[in-house]
Amino acid sequence: MKTSTIRANIAKQKQVGGKHYTGYNIQPVEFITVNNIGFIEGNVIKYLLRFKEKNGLQDLDKAIHYIELLKELYKNGKT
Numbered sequence: 001m002k003t004s005t006i007r008a009n010i011a012k013q014k015q016v017g018g019k020h021y022t023g024y025n026i027q028p029v030e031f032i033t034v035n036n037i038g039f040i041e042g043n044v045i046k047y048l049l050r051f052k053e054k055n056g057l058q059d060l061d062k063a064i065h066y067i068e069l070l071k072e073l074y075k076n077g078k079t
Contacts, residue, residue, distance in 0.1 A: 020053035038079070040070045 021027045028049050032042040043066045051059035073079045 020050040023053075024049065040066050040073070040079075044070070 021029075028042070028046045031037075032045060037045065044063050047059040047063035047066070051057075051063070055062075070079065
């Protein structure tokens with residue numbers, strides 16, 4: 001096993017600032033990375049998954065904000 005893979009596995013077991021992702025079989029960062037999901041889309045996924053365990057309505061507002069950004073970029077041919 002490569003050293004970088006070992007470090008990634010150790011890093012996945014640690015979460016700084018709470019436990020809002022540790023209950024998932026696949027953590028958002030794994031899903032986003034493996035599927036080559038873009039930054040904005042990845043943030044939408046992240047905020048939707050954690051809203052109940054972390055910041056509630058604020059995280060839903062953040063997800064909506066990123067969706068609005070994505071819509072604007074898409075309409076203007078930037079994505």
